[in-house]
Amino acid sequence: MTGDPRAISMTVNGREVTLTVEPRVSLADALRQDLGLTGTHVGCEHGVCGSCTVLVDGTAVRSCLLFAVQAEGTAVETVEGLARGSALHPLQEAFRRHHALQCGFCTPGVLMTLVELLRADPCPTEAAVRDALSGNLCRCTGYQPIVAAALDAATVLAAEAAP
Amino acid sequence: MTATVMTATLGTRVPRIEDPALLRGAGRFVDDLRLPGTLHAAFVRSPYAHARVLGIDTADARALPGVAAVLTAADLTPLLTDLRLPIAFPEGQLPPEVMPFALVRDEALHVGEPVVIVVASSRRVAEDAAERVVVEYEPLPAVTDPRAALDAGAERACSTADGNLFKRFRVAFGEVDAAFAGAHAVVAERFRLHRGGGSPMETRGVVARHCSESGELTVWSSTQMPHELRHTLAERLSLPEDRVRVVTPDVGGGFGTKYLVYPEEVAVAAAARALDATVKWIEDRQEHFVSAIQERDQHWSVEMALDGDGRLLAVRGTLVHDQGAYAPHSVNVPFNSATSLPGPYALPAYDMDVAVVRTNLVPVIPVRGAGYPQGCFVMERLMDRAAERLGLDRAEIRRRNLIRPDQMPYPTPMRTRAGAPIAYDSGDYPACQAMGLEAIGYDGFGARQAAARAAGRHIGLGIAHAVKGTGRGPFESGLVRVMPDGRVSVYTGALAMGQGLKTALAQIAADTLGVPVERVDVIAGDTGFVSLGHGGYASRQTVTAGSSVLMAARAVREKALAVASGLLEAAAADLVIRDGMVEVDGVPGMAVPLARIAGMLRGLPGYAFPDGVSAGLEAVEHARFDQLAYANAFHACEVEVDVETGGVRILRYVAVTDCGRRINPLIVDGQVTGGIVHGIGNALLEEFRHDEQGQPLTTTFADYLLPTAHDAPPIELLYRESPSPLNPLGVKGAGEVGVIPVTAAVVSAVEDALAPFGARFAEAPLSPVRILETLLQTGLRTGPRNGEGGTP
Ligand code: FES
Ligand code: FES
Numbered sequence: 001m002t003g004d005p006r007a008i009s010m011t012v013n014g015r016e017v018t019l020t021v022e023p024r025v026s027l028a029d030a031l032r033q034d035l036g037l038t039g040t041h042v043g044c045e046h047g048v049c050g051s052c053t054v055l056v057d058g059t060a061v062r063s064c065l066l067f068a069v070q071a072e073g074t075a076v077e078t079v080e081g082l083a084r085g086s087a088l089h090p091l092q093e094a095f096r097r098h099h100a101l102q103c104g105f106c107t108p109g110v111l112m113t114l115v116e117l118l119r120a121d122p123c124p125t126e127a128a129v130r131d132a133l134s135g136n137l138c139r140c141t142g143y144q145p146i147v148a149a150a151l152d153a154a155t156v157l158a159a160e161a162a163p
Numbered sequence: 164m165t166a167t168v169m170t171a172t173l174g175t176r177v178p179r180i181e182d183p184a185l186l187r188g189a190g191r192f193v194d195d196l197r198l199p200g201t202l203h204a205a206f207v208r209s210p211y212a213h214a215r216v217l218g219i220d221t222a223d224a225r226a227l228p229g230v231a232a233v234l235t236a237a238d239l240t241p242l243l244t245d246l247r248l249p250i251a252f253p254e255g256q257l258p259p260e261v262m263p264f265a266l267v268r269d270e271a272l273h274v275g276e277p278v279v280i281v282v283a284s285s286r287r288v289a290e291d292a293a294e295r296v297v298v299e300y301e302p303l304p305a306v307t308d309p310r311a312a313l314d315a316g317a318e319r320a321c322s323t324a325d326g327n328l329f330k331r332f333r334v335a336f337g338e339v340d341a342a343f344a345g346a347h348a349v350v351a352e353r354f355r356l357h358r359g360g361g362s363p364m365e366t367r368g369v370v371a372r373h374c375s376e377s378g379e380l381t382v383w384s385s386t387q388m389p390h391e392l393r394h395t396l397a398e399r400l401s402l403p404e405d406r407v408r409v410v411t412p413d414v415g416g417g418f419g420t421k422y423l424v425y426p427e428e429v430a431v432a433a434a435a436r437a438l439d440a441t442v443k444w445i446e447d448r449q450e451h452f453v454s455a456i457q458e459r460d461q462h463w464s465v466e467m468a469l470d471g472d473g474r475l476l477a478v479r480g481t482l483v484h485d486q487g488a489y490a491p492h493s494v495n496v497p498f499n500s501a502t503s504l505p506g507p508y509a510l511p512a513y514d515m516d517v518a519v520v521r522t523n524l525v526p527v528i529p530v531r532g533a534g535y536p537q538g539c540f541v542m543e544r545l546m547d548r549a550a551e552r553l554g555l556d557r558a559e560i561r562r563r564n565l566i567r568p569d570q571m572p573y574p575t576p577m578r579t580r581a582g583a584p585i586a587y588d589s590g591d592y593p594a595c596q597a598m599g600l601e602a603i604g605y606d607g608f609g610a611r612q613a614a615a616r617a618a619g620r621h622i623g624l625g626i627a628h629a630v631k632g633t634g635r636g637p638f639e640s641g642l643v644r645v646m647p648d649g650r651v652s653v654y655t656g657a658l659a660m661g662q663g664l665k666t667a668l669a670q671i672a673a674d675t676l677g678v679p680v681e682r683v684d685v686i687a688g689d690t691g692f693v694s695l696g697h698g699g700y701a702s703r704q705t706v707t708a709g710s711s712v713l714m715a716a717r718a719v720r721e722k723a724l725a726v727a728s729g730l731l732e733a734a735a736a737d738l739v740i741r742d743g744m745v746e747v748d749g750v751p752g753m754a755v756p757l758a759r760i761a762g763m764l765r766g767l768p769g770y771a772f773p774d775g776v777s778a779g780l781e782a783v784e785h786a787r788f789d790q791l792a793y794a795n796a797f798h799a800c801e802v803e804v805d806v807e808t809g810g811v812r813i814l815r816y817v818a819v820t821d822c823g824r825r826i827n828p829l830i831v832d833g834q835v836t837g838g839i840v841h842g843i844g845n846a847l848l849e850e851f852r853h854d855e856q857g858q859p860l861t862t863t864f865a866d867y868l869l870p871t872a873h874d875a876p877p878i879e880l881l882y883r884e885s886p887s888p889l890n891p892l893g894v895k896g897a898g899e900v901g902v903i904p905v906t907a908a909v910v911s912a913v914e915d916a917l918a919p920f921g922a923r924f925a926e927a928p929l930s931p932v933r934i935l936e937t938l939l940q941t942g943l944r945t946g947p948r949n950g951e952g953g954t955p
Pocket of ligand 1: 042043045053
């Protein structure tokens with residue numbers, strides 16, 4: 001049932017970490033409870049709401065559905081790693097401009113989902129943004145401002161990337 | 164007032180002060196609190212909708228290493244003045260027995276009701292131990308249909324109650340029978356309306372820390388009502404109120420769900436006190452589906468009488484409301500449903516008979532909209548039926564019946580639950596309708612629809628109005644204090660749960676005191692700072708807390724000017740406050756910082772103190788509100804229905820909102836948009852289902868569907884601003900008016916799209932299955948009727 005705790009290593013937001021967890025502990029719980037990274041939220045623990053979304057080796061995953069031990073040797077990115085020091089990431093800035101967050105509970109998961117999208121598709125269509133977002137539930141915003149923020153951030157990021 | 168008030172930010176789209184921390188993942192929600200030595204709680208919950216508890220064996224659970232306590236109702240009883248939660252409404256409305264116990268004493272009344280609390284070193288251990296608790300139950304018959312529950316000889320939902328009726332009441336005025344007797348036309352319909360839950364993305368959660376050294380109990384709870392929680396805990400745990408502090412951390416949405424003192428909060432606090440420890444309980448989503456409040460079914464049977472011009476004569480009918488196992492907010496939801504039905508229309512006579520029925524399902528209290536969406540749906544659908552019957556245009560029949568702006572303020576013959584007259588304070592309903600019709604292209608829709616139909620597509624248009632009473636009193640607290648460093652702190656008993664309340668209050672304080680918004684800190688929902696408060700519900704906070712903060716900030720300003728006038732040797736009338744400096748207007752350099760005045764008003768022990776002012780550069784106000792400010796909205800939407808799949812796509816959505824003066828249009832947009840998408844969930848998706856034994860069938864977000872980014876349409880927002888004369892800001896609440904007309908508008912549009920099939924809808928939500936069933940019953944069997952409708 002519980003199993004003996006195991007030591008695992010991974011990088012989290014670029015930092016090497018080692019922790020000892022029971023095999024039944026989810027990556028979400030390990031991030032929140034063992035590493036103190038409480039920016040990743042848990043809204044359902046059954047893989048539907050997307051609040052717990054983090055990037056594992058660049059791919060958006062639901063950290064409530066992944067055991068921490070499965071993340072052994074991977075590179076994990078969470079919302080805490082997004083800002084550029086004291087400046088917000090352009091996506092975060094766009095969220096503020098467009099009022100794309102209200103209670104902010106879904107926001108970290110939404111941001112990480114969009115980070116994955118914008119890396120893969122720097123100029124997404126509105127339909128592509130809505131597709132990417134369809135696995136993230138938000139009860140507050142009605143999504144429209146999130147979509148607008150994502151499209152706006154894409155423009156800003158593209159301008160940054162331009163030579 | 165002296166000197167000019169700088170209105171730098173009121174009415175502008177100020178980015179929220181809440182955002183930076185939340186965007187960085189640095190918010191502090193209740194589950195983010197990590198206090199040393201915290202123990203974790205899990206609950207054993209009733210697996211039956213109705214059962215007698217015959218015995219509980221906790222020995223195995225207690226034997227598990229890491230378990231600190233396993234408490235039953237019998238264990239809690241000596242720790243509490245009363246195991247039952249207290250009523251939070253005036254005595255006499257309903258008896259105390261309508262409230263739940265902190266833990267089930269001898270009879271569980273719904274699946275999910277907490278029976279045992281287990282406290283252990285970790286949540287995982289607590290859950291392991293909870294599985295080892297053996298509860299012996301005697302299952303009893305479950306009552307799940309509120310209509311059948313009223314039959315003579317029906318099983319009882321609670322064996323100690325007389326019957327299944329919590330309360331029966333009427334909302335009535337005018338000469339109803341005479342109106343029907345003389346009517347030109349009568350339309351009648353039965354409605355079944357399911358509302359659904361608040362479903363905040365953050366579940367409930369509470370951390371309680373008891374410290375016997377100080378005798379203090381500190382509770383962090385994801386609640387919408389911190390002061391009521393403190394009062395209840397102090398009373399039930401026999402603690403002085405000032406030894407109990409309730410703090411609301413960041414709250415991940417409420418929507419009504421958290422506007423209740425829950426049994427779990429009392430049980431966790433009692434356990435923390437018994438153990439003299441810190442105990443945390445975070446609800447998981449499965450628990451949320453079976454123990455957090457919901458709104459569910461209402462069954463209406465209603466008829467409307469009209470004259471030959473389509474003018475309303477009367478409405479009468481019955482409403483049977485499924486209240487669930489308990490009635491912790493009395494009859495608020497069905498009362499609102501019944502009194503909101505007339506909405507924006509001049510209705511001469513009305514008689515609604517309301518039965519509030521006990522069932523063995525999760526208790527009902529208001530969810531965003533609080534019963535109004537149902538009253539609105541019934542009225543708006545009847546308007547559509549009446550238009551059809553009389554051969555009138557749907558917009559025209561509404562226009563003829565809308566209350567006119569020259570009739571404002573418009574007293575209805577009804578009274579609020581506080582006993583005050585329901586009187587609409589301001590608004591121009593016909594103008595809102597005209598704006599919305601224009602924006603959606605109402606006049607050209609017939610041609611668009613005909614063209615679509617010719618191409619085999621089924622599009623339809625729906626419209627609906629809403630009126631919502633906002634700013635419920637009696638008051639809210641607002642304390643404004645200039646700190647010695649010149650920052651301004653605002654404290655209130657109102658509650659921030661995502662609406663941007665902190666930003667709005669900061670704007671009000673900042674503009675009044677002449678400081679930048681960034682220099683204002685808002686602490687909402689911490690009983691340690693303000694002694695009184697009512698929290699977040701009924702779209703009330705910008706009205707009530709906003710007014711208190713405005714008044715307090717004005718008082719602080721007066722004080723600052725009085726002191727500065729002495730220091731600068733200038734008349735207060737010649738002073739302005741800019742960027743935190745009190746200046747003699749037009750004389751650069753003649754200035755004193757607010758910070759210095761704040762420092763002076765702290766006083767120095769034994770030394771002189773400025774004349775004519777009281778201590779501290781601060782003031783507290785509790786603006787009083789006896790009357791509601793009525794916001795209104797007109798919505799129009801265009802949908803397309805796929806007759807093969809029953810799928811509904813909303814093509815366009817236009818919302819005209821009048822919530823008075825907007826402090827921050829960015830925030831108002833957010834409130835309205837979020838409300839509309841919530842309403843789309845109610846119209847098309849969200850339904851709590853259960854079987855005949857009361858076993859819930861929707862306990863995950865895979866079964867209970869919330870709107871996703873795909874379901875949310877493009878929304879066009881338009882505004883009128885009719886300032887409320889009832890408060891100094893001229894504001895009305897914006898949090899709920901967006902959700903109210905959505906179900907009515909969407910269902911109307913679906914029906915319009917399927918008019919060729921003669922489809923009729925008098926229910927919500929409309930799932931694809933329900934649409935297909937209806938098409939099979941009416942449309943496909945008889946074939947399209949070329950837009951001609953049947954009579955209801
Ligand atoms: S918490 Fe992981 S998907 Fe909801
Ligand atoms: S901002 Fe509250 S759930 Fe998305």
